[in-house]
Amino acid sequence: MRPPAHWRLLAFCFAVAAVAILFEGVATHTVGASAEPHERLGGPAPLAHSRPILRANGSRLVSVQPSPGRRIALTFDDGPNPRWTPKIAAILRREHVPATFFLIGSDAARHPDLVRMLVRDGNELGNHTFTHVALSNGPAWERRRQLDLTEAVIVGITGHYTRLVRPPYSATPDAVTRQDERDLASLAGGRYLIVLANYDSEDWRRPGVEGIVRRASPQGTVGGIVMLHDGGGNRQETVTALERLIPRLRARGFRFVTVSELAGLPKSVVEPAASAWEERRGLVFGIAVRFGFALVRALLFAVGLVGVLFAARVVLVFTFASYQLRSTRRRLAASPYLPPVAVVVPAFNEAVGIERAVRSLAESDYPDFEVVVVDDGSSDDTAGIVERLALERVRVLRKENGGKPSALNAGIEATEAPVVVMVDGDTVFEPKTLRRLVQPLEDPSIGAVSGNTKVGNRRGLLGHWQHIEYVIGFNLDRRMYEVLQCTPTVPGAIGAFRREALEEVGGVSGATLAEDTDLTLAIGRTGRRIVYAEKARAWTEAPSTLSDLWRQRYRWSYGTMQAVWKHKRALAARDPRERRIGRLALPYLILFQIALPIASPLIDLFALYGLLFTNPVPVLAFWLAFNALQLLLAVFAFRIDREPLGPLWTLPLQQFVYRQLMYLVIIESTVSALGGARARWRHLTRTGDVEVKTA
Amino acid sequence: METRKPTADGLEPPVLEDASGRRARWMRRAGRLVYLLFLAWLVAIVLGGLGLTPVPRIPFTHALRLSQGPPQLAQMPRPRAPSTSDLRPALPASALTARGGSARATGQTRARNSGAPGHGSAPRGRSSTAPGHTKTTPANRGRSATAPGHTKTAPANRGRSATAPGHTKTKKVPPGRKRKTTTTTTTTTPHIPPGQTRTTTTTPRGHR
Numbered sequence: 001m002r003p004p005a006h007w008r009l010l011a012f013c014f015a016v017a018a019v020a021i022l023f024e025g026v027a028t029h030t031v032g033a034s035a036e037p038h039e040r041l042g043g044p045a046p047l048a049h050s051r052p053i054l055r056a057n058g059s060r061l062v063s064v065q066p067s068p069g070r071r072i073a074l075t076f077d078d079g080p081n082p083r084w085t086p087k088i089a090a091i092l093r094r095e096h097v098p099a100t101f102f103l104i105g106s107d108a109a110r111h112p113d114l115v116r117m118l119v120r121d122g123n124e125l126g127n128h129t130f131t132h133v134a135l136s137n138g139p140a141w142e143r144r145r146q147l148d149l150t151e152a153v154i155v156g157i158t159g160h161y162t163r164l165v166r167p168p169y170s171a172t173p174d175a176v177t178r179q180d181e182r183d184l185a186s187l188a189g190g191r192y193l194i195v196l197a198n199y200d201s202e203d204w205r206r207p208g209v210e211g212i213v214r215r216a217s218p219q220g221t222v223g224g225i226v227m228l229h230d231g232g233g234n235r236q237e238t239v240t241a242l243e244r245l246i247p248r249l250r251a252r253g254f255r256f257v258t259v260s261e262l263a264g265l266p267k268s269v270v271e272p273a274a275s276a277w278e279e280r281r282g283l284v285f286g287i288a289v290r291f292g293f294a295l296v297r298a299l300l301f302a303v304g305l306v307g308v309l310f311a312a313r314v315v316l317v318f319t320f321a322s323y324q325l326r327s328t329r330r331r332l333a334a335s336p337y338l339p340p341v342a343v344v345v346p347a348f349n350e351a352v353g354i355e356r357a358v359r360s361l362a363e364s365d366y367p368d369f370e371v372v373v374v375d376d377g378s379s380d381d382t383a384g385i386v387e388r389l390a391l392e393r394v395r396v397l398r399k400e401n402g403g404k405p406s407a408l409n410a411g412i413e414a415t416e417a418p419v420v421v422m423v424d425g426d427t428v429f430e431p432k433t434l435r436r437l438v439q440p441l442e443d444p445s446i447g448a449v450s451g452n453t454k455v456g457n458r459r460g461l462l463g464h465w466q467h468i469e470y471v472i473g474f475n476l477d478r479r480m481y482e483v484l485q486c487t488p489t490v491p492g493a494i495g496a497f498r499r500e501a502l503e504e505v506g507g508v509s510g511a512t513l514a515e516d517t518d519l520t521l522a523i524g525r526t527g528r529r530i531v532y533a534e535k536a537r538a539w540t541e542a543p544s545t546l547s548d549l550w551r552q553r554y555r556w557s558y559g560t561m562q563a564v565w566k567h568k569r570a571l572a573a574r575d576p577r578e579r580r581i582g583r584l585a586l587p588y589l590i591l592f593q594i595a596l597p598i599a600s601p602l603i604d605l606f607a608l609y610g611l612l613f614t615n616p617v618p619v620l621a622f623w624l625a626f627n628a629l630q631l632l633l634a635v636f637a638f639r640i641d642r643e644p645l646g647p648l649w650t651l652p653l654q655q656f657v658y659r660q661l662m663y664l665v666i667i668e669s670t671v672s673a674l675g676g677a678r679a680r681w682r683h684l685t686r687t688g689d690v691e692v693k694t695a
Numbered sequence: 696m697e698t699r700k701p702t703a704d705g706l707e708p709p710v711l712e713d714a715s716g717r718r719a720r721w722m723r724r725a726g727r728l729v730y731l732l733f734l735a736w737l738v739a740i741v742l743g744g745l746g747l748t749p750v751p752r753i754p755f756t757h758a759l760r761l762s763q764g765p766p767q768l769a770q771m772p773r774p775r776a777p778s779t780s781d782l783r784p785a786l787p788a789s790a791l792t793a794r795g796g797s798a799r800a801t802g803q804t805r806a807r808n809s810g811a812p813g814h815g816s817a818p819r820g821r822s823s824t825a826p827g828h829t830k831t832t833p834a835n836r837g838r839s840a841t842a843p844g845h846t847k848t849a850p851a852n853r854g855r856s857a858t859a860p861g862h863t864k865t866k867k868v869p870p871g872r873k874r875k876t877t878t879t880t881t882t883t884t885p886h887i888p889p890g891q892t893r894t895t896t897t898t899p900r901g902h903r
Contacts, residue, residue: 016733069781161765190767221784253785264774288739511707562710676713
């Protein structure tokens with residue numbers, strides 16, 4: 001079976017991103033063949049007495065350079081660099097000094113404007129390989145490619161080849177061993193000239209400005225090639241040294257020329273024109289390199305954003321949850337508030353759990369309540385089971401199947417109590433739950449109360465993970481929402497609503513898959529407060545298989561997107577009552593429940609890349625820090641909820657299956673939302689495996 | 696919520712759903728565009744960058760070389776010989792320090808030219824190392840455009856003579872040296888002072 005088109009596309013994009021990162025890694029030399037040449041100490045130095053412009057003659061290199069006389073060719077390696085090259089070029093322009101720049105191809109591809117500027121100023125270009133690798137090791141074809149790629153980039157920008165090649169890590173001719181000579185000669189062939197130096201400024205070591213000037217200055221009366229660097233690190237010293245070097249050398253009578261002039265070769269030989277095809281190909285390649293770098297920059301930006309969002313969430317949640325914790329302890333001292341309550345239980349094929357759920361409601365210690373089980377056209381015996389229980393205060397309402405919202409509305413209409421409690425058909429209450437849930441409604445500014453949903457089936461990794469998620473989500477996020485008055489969701493499993501608020505928003509809407517979020521946002525927009533009653537516990541059955549979990553989360557995330565879209569006007573609303581929802585709840589949902597999960601596959605991509613291709617230690621350290629932070633947050637939430645910390649050992653494992661499932665489901669629902677897919681409630685398998693752990 | 700009108704059966708239409716399928720079609724088209732864009736990029740980068748694969752020696756990839764590089768030169772053209780004015784030697788580093796260069800530079804000169812007589816004494820003593828340059832010292836003090844004695848070399852300097860004082864005495868350069876520099880390659884190296892040569896051979900060659 002072929003996976004759906006959007007998954008194929010996403011997998012492809014993931015692969016493209018991986019290639020881009022890898023390419024960037026190779027080009028910036030964090031990945032791949034070692035940049036450092038093999039050290040070949042000792043041995044004869046066959047070029048010790050040669051001038052530094054060399055051509056191949058068989059396996060030997062021979063100098064083609066006549067005497068430099070009082071001429072000096074300034075050369076700059078490792079550029080172009082957006083920070084330093086313009087400064088150096090400006091000095092050269094001011095002093096009317098031509099120089100020769102040996103470019104790193106990947107940098108030249110990224111900064112074609114700098115290359116054009118150098119050419120415009122009358123400077124000469126040379127090839128310094130594509131990624132600054134030693135030309136004396138590695139397979140021959142790879143070394144060749146290093147020259148070819150840079151060649152392509154230069155041709156794409158200037159329309160000319162350059163025969164001048166400076167091998168990275170080279171210095172003066174006397175440092176070239178016999179083996180180096182052979183390698184360089186075979187590489188140069190009849191095409192290239194190898195350009196070494198007479199005076200190695202060693203500016204890359206940053207020996208101080210005077211140190212550079214001294215090393216770059218001929219001590220005697222004869223000039224030659226001076227090696228400087230305009231890239232590969234901080235070049236402030238080089239820039240300053242150059243400002244002193246040029247006038248000093250001039251004062252001594254030296255004359256500045258390009259390398260080709262020093263070699264006594266005409267431009268047409270050193271920089272032959274390329275064919276139009278080669279130029280176009282170079283142009284395309286340069287664009288591809290730039291695109292790759294831009295892609296990686298965008299990805300890195302997204303990863304940075306994910307990190308910032310994650311850290312922001314930790315700080316926000318921690319701060320506001322602890323604040324809420326302190327302020328509610330005071331609130332609990334109030335007198336009991338016990339208005340008549342209507343409990344509405346929408347039920348569709350809940351035969352497995354309905355008996356237990358209804359019994360737990362009937363056993364509530366609340367004085368004045370009735371339970372209405374709305375059977376939404378079940379095909380199993382849900383209604384019959386409840387009727388046969390023949391419980392006082394419990395009645396059954398049968399209706400044709402119309403979805404959960406319609407069942408809730410039917411229940412609301414069939415009752416009159418000023419407070420409506422909505423409960424899922426698989427949810428088990430504790431005897432005190434109703435009392436604790438309704439209590440906050442004593443405050444007339446409060447429109448709805450969210451209970452504390454607990455996972456009743458904590459079996460296996462999946463049960464543990466969801467348990468942890470619920471504890472964190474309820475005890476931290478919901479407390480923050482309460483403080484900021486921006487609760488986006490009162491869970492369908494347990495929530496109490498003021499009837500007048502329900503009537504004001506026109507009941508429960510069926511326009512979204514997350515009717516609870518939709519309803520909560522609607523009530524929030526009326527300016528009513530929504531609070532969290534942590535002690536009003538309800539035990540619910542969490543999906544026990546990955547596919548059920550997937551379906552549940554798909555409904556949640558697609559429903560959330562629908563609800564956000566439906567209430568999008570609150571974002572720009574002027575009405576002060578809507579501000580909390582518009583300025584806080586919706587942005588929070590968009591950032592943390594949609595954007596953050598969508599971008600988090602990048603974390604995995606970069607983590608994988610970091611582990612495989614770069615130094616794994618910082619990657620692992622970062623990963624551990626991330627987990628430690630999350631664990632800290634979870635411990636805090638568990639302590640608040642007085643839950644045993646045991647299940648937390650599964651938390652680090654969440655990184656491997658659970659997190660991926662969570663973001664994939666968001667991506668899937670985003671695709672659905674963009675494409676306008678028709679999505680329907682799908683029933684989840686119930687096992688009735690809920691275990692109540694009364695505290 | 697404000698703009699949504701109930702449908703005929705009194706139910707709100709589902710949010711974000713598009714029964715016409717127009718948006719889904721548009722999405723498919725956009726998806727295909729993204730696919731093609733990335734594919735084109737992959738082709739460009741892979742064809743251009745095969746040599747950059749982190750796993751070297753992927754078989755046959757070297758056969759895909761696209762660039763032929765600059766054309767082969769059957770025979771390297773004869774290099775143009777430098778002009779006579781260019782062949783005139785410049786002033787040695789010591790000449791510049793004579794005009795009051797930093798003490799550090801002087802110290803270095805001393806170290807380099809160890810054995811040269813009269814070094815470390817008064818700057819004038821340095822004239823012994825560069826014969827023919829003695830007369831330039833007074834001119835160096837000025838360093839100005841009015842550098843005396845420059846008229847003879849001016850055409851060779853291509854107008855830059857003003858900044859290069861003290862070149863009048865080129866004819867007094869020992870003829871032996873001049874002949875050497877033009878005929879053999881060996882004589883250029885003595886101008887790399889021994890101290891520097893030593894540094895370049897012993898330093899690790901890892902730039903950057």
